[in-house]
Amino acid sequence: MQKTFTPEDHSQLTPPSLWRLFGDSIQLIRSQYGLFLILCFTLLLLGVLSPLGALLGPILSAIHTAIAEKAETGKIRLWNAMSWFRFSADGLLTYMMMLASCFLFLAPTSLIAYYAASNWDSISEKLPVTPPVIAAILIASIPSLAVIQLTLCVPFLFTFSILTRDQCSAVEAVKRSISLTTNHLSSVLRFSIFLIAVQIVGIILLVIPGILLLPVHFAMIHGLHRHLASADRHPESC
Numbered sequence: 001m002q003k004t005f006t007p008e009d010h011s012q013l014t015p016p017s018l019w020r021l022f023g024d025s026i027q028l029i030r031s032q033y034g035l036f037l038i039l040c041f042t043l044l045l046l047g048v049l050s051p052l053g054a055l056l057g058p059i060l061s062a063i064h065t066a067i068a069e070k071a072e073t074g075k076i077r078l079w080n081a082m083s084w085f086r087f088s089a090d091g092l093l094t095y096m097m098m099l100a101s102c103f104l105f106l107a108p109t110s111l112i113a114y115y116a117a118s119n120w121d122s123i124s125e126k127l128p129v130t131p132p133v134i135a136a137i138l139i140a141s142i143p144s145l146a147v148i149q150l151t152l153c154v155p156f157l158f159t160f161s162i163l164t165r166d167q168c169s170a171v172e173a174v175k176r177s178i179s180l181t182t183n184h185l186s187s188v189l190r191f192s193i194f195l196i197a198v199q200i201v202g203i204i205l206l207v208i209p210g211i212l213l214l215p216v217h218f219a220m221i222h223g224l225h226r227h228l229a230s231a232d233r234h235p236e237s238c
Helices: 007-013 018-049 056-073 078-085 088-101 103-118 120-126 131-152 159-165 170-183 185-204 208-212 214-231
Strands: none
Touching (some): 056 214, 131 185, 131 214, 159 170, 159 214, 185 208, 208 214
């Protein structure tokens, strides 16, 4: 017997508009926006500066765990910070699989950071601004560049949200992310282009707006994953 879809079914299957998702994401983190901003910027900077960005896996897991906690309980608490890293081992393995698959997208930020550090004197002499200003711009740009590169890895876009929210293994999270992306390819591509465009505009506008949107970036990924997984009737745990 063929299923008849109700308007409620249709609303579940239709992805929310980008601006609605943007607004919902701001609403989700608004009460603790400053804490999420510090969390995202600091951890992403540390992750990128680690060799080949290896710490990005545990760090992305921690950020998505904190966002999931905010969505479920309405508040994150700093004394729970260690629990945000409970998926670190799978996060590291997930990132290694991403790096192997998307090396050209994920490696450049780390390589640029290492090049700038090793050639700092020659770079600072050639530019018409003082070294402290150059350093501040480079440091401020790194997290935004990192999230742009991560978003370019479209099949892996929901990997860390799935890993933490559904408590999956690394392999299962990657498989689910690829499946979810494939099932909703046009919507996910539109969403990814939007995220990348917002970050690029933010960097162009004196870098600061890009930094300010980092928490919203991850909250939007969390929100779209939750919607698409609900539409596909995925189980909540692995």
